[in-house]
Amino acid sequence: MFITFEGIEGCGKSTQAKRIANRLERSGVSLILTREPGGTLIGHDIRQILLSSNNRDLPPLAELFLYEADRALHMAGVVKPALAEKKWVLCDRFFDATTAYQGYARRQDLHMITHLNEMASFGITPDVTFLLDCPVSVGIKRALTRNAESEEVGQDRFEQEKTVFHEAVRRGYMDLAKKNPERFVVVDATQAESPLEAVIFSHLKAHIPLSRSA
Ligand code: TMP
Numbered sequence: 001m002f003i004t005f006e007g008i009e010g011c012g013k014s015t016q017a018k019r020i021a022n023r024l025e026r027s028g029v030s031l032i033l034t035r036e037p038g039g040t041l042i043g044h045d046i047r048q049i050l051l052s053s054n055n056r057d058l059p060p061l062a063e064l065f066l067y068e069a070d071r072a073l074h075m076a077g078v079v080k081p082a083l084a085e086k087k088w089v090l091c092d093r094f095f096d097a098t099t100a101y102q103g104y105a106r107r108q109d110l111h112m113i114t115h116l117n118e119m120a121s122f123g124i125t126p127d128v129t130f131l132l133d134c135p136v137s138v139g140i141k142r143a144l145t146r147n148a149e150s151e152e153v154g155q156d157r158f159e160q161e162k163t164v165f166h167e168a169v170r171r172g173y174m175d176l177a178k179k180n181p182e183r184f185v186v187v188d189a190t191q192a193e194s195p196l197e198a199v200i201f202s203h204l205k206a207h208i209p210l211s212r213s214a
Contacts, residue, residue, distance in 0.1 A: 001207055002083060002124065004094040007132035008170050009159050010143030011189045012196065016132065017092045019197045020204070024088065027208050032082045035092035037070040040077050046070045051156040058157075060106045064113070067098050071120035080122065095121055096129060096176050101158070104172030105165050130200055131177050132189035136166040139189075 003020075005013040014035075021033040038047035046066055049055060058066075071094075082089050095117035103113045143159050177184040185203050187196060 001088045001128070001204075002079070002091070002126045003088065003204070004091045004096065004126040004129045005132065006093060006096050006100070006129055006173060007189060008134070008136060008139045008166050008173070010139035010141065010146065011132040011134050012142065012193065013130070013132045013189075014092050015193060016130070016197060016200055017090050019193065020200055021090050023197070023201055024090075024204070024208070028210075029088050029208060030086070031088035031090060032078070033090045033092070034074070034078055036074055036094055036097070037067060039074040039079075039091070040070075043070045043073050046073075051158070053155070053157050053160060056157060056160075060102065060108055063106070064098065064102045064108050064116070067102065068116045068120040071095065071098075071117075075120065075122050075124065079124070083124070091126070094126060094129075096131075096173065099176055100169045100172030104175070105161075105168040126183055128203065129177075129180070129184050130203075131173050131184055131186045132196075133170070133173070133186050134189040136163055136170060140166065 005017045007013045017033060017035075021031060024031055036043075037050055038044050046069060050058075050063065050066055050070075079089050079091065098117055099110065099113055102108045103110045140159075140163070143155075147155055147159070174186075177186050185200075187199050189196065191199070
């Protein structure tokens with residue numbers, strides 16, 4: 001199973017990906033929890049470049065290629081090998097983020113992005129994509145609180161974007177969910193962590209071998 005978690009800044013997807021990974025492990029599922037960008041050693045460096053507020057004027061096309069380069073490395077080095085070993089792969093963001101952020105919000109050509117996404121992911125598509133949806137105001141508030149509590153200084157390049165940017169990202173994700181109903185599950189991310197985890201887990205239970213669902 002290849003499962004991805006998506007949503008706007010501060011939607012809570014990283015927290016949920018961790019909670020679900022723990023719960024699946026307790027149910028006996030062999031899995032890896034990974035993320036984009038930054039799921040490999042080189043990808044970690046690419047992530048720094050992409051998120052650093054020193055790189056505010058990174059051209060959109062260069063930004064797009066960096067995400068796809070990170071993806072190609074991550075697929076070849078981490079995701080494909082894990083799937084080949086029959087492990088479940090839980091990924092915190094994947095190619096839908098490129099369509100939503102670089103396509104809908106940065107207005108790069110959507111056909112080009114679809115093609116690049118296919119190339120960088122070696123034609124592999126997630127089995128399930130959880131879209132954690134919440135209003136932009138809620139997400140931004142959470143992201144700001146998280147930053148205030150974290151040791152990292154300041155907001156990253158994307159968190160500094162204006163509301164209209166995040167609204168475009170949200171709209172992009174919603175369009176993707178409408179166009180790909182066979183793999184998207186849209187969940188209400190304004191809920192508290194524990195009930196949200198229960199909703200997400202309920203969609204995965206049936207896939208757990210021998211129904212060892214915790
Ligand atoms: P994160 O917030 O999930 O750690 O992701 C880092 C940032 O990268 C976030 O602002 C979303 C952005 N992003 C893109 O713009 N395009 C992509 O393809 C991916 C994977 C992430």
